[in-house]
Amino acid sequence: MGFSALLDILGSTIVGGMLLLILFRMNDAAVENNYNFSGEKIVQQNLTEVVRLLEYDFRKIGYCKDWKQIPDPTKAILYADSNGIKFLTDIVTTADPLGDGVPDVIYYYVNPGDTLTSQTPNPNDVILYRVVNNETPKGANLGITKFKLTYYDALGNEITSFPPAPPLGIATIQIDIAVENPYAYGNDYSFDKRVIWRQIRLAARNLGNR
16 A cells, blocks of 8 residues: 555545544534523523512512401511511412402522532522411422512612511512523533523502501
8 A cells, every 4th residue: 555545544534533523513512502492491481480479479468358457568578688578468379369368478588508409410509488377398499599689668768677577668679580500511500601580679569558
C-alpha cells in the first residue's frame, strides 16, 4: 500500500471521526432541547396551579358566608411575615359552594430549612405548606424555590413591622414566587436558565370594616 493511500485512509478516518463527533453533539443538543422544553412546560403548569390556588385563597381572606362569624374583618389576618401568613376565611367546597358559615383558619408558609434534597436533585427546592385549621401540614413539591410575601397598608406603604395582635393593618399583599425544574438537564440550575417567576399584588378586599 502506497504512502498516498495511507494518507487517504488517515484523512478519511479523521473526517469520519469529526462527522461522528458532530452527530453525537447534535444528538445531545436535541435531547437537551427536548428535555428543557418538556421541563419548562411542566414548570409553567406548576407555577400556574400554585398562583391560581394562592389567588383564590388570598382573595377570600376575611370572607364568611355568615358575616356575623367574622364581625371585624380587619382582624381576619392572624399572623404575617415574609415567609408565611395565617388568616380566617370560609372554605368553599362542592357541597358548600358559598361556604358553611363557619370560619376556617388557613396557614401558608415555607420553612427555608425544609429542603427536598432527598426527593429531587435541585438544591433550591423548598416546600410550600398549606394548613387548614388543625390538620397535619401538607406540603406541595412543585419545584418552588422562592416564596416571599410583602405587605402594604391602605396608603400603599410597605409594612415592616406588625403589632402583637390583629388588626395588622394589611390592605395589599404582594406575592413573589419562583419555580424551577426539579430535574434540570445536566443538573444545571443557573437562575437565568431554569427559573420562571411571577409577582402578584392582591388587594384584600374583605378586610375593610363593614
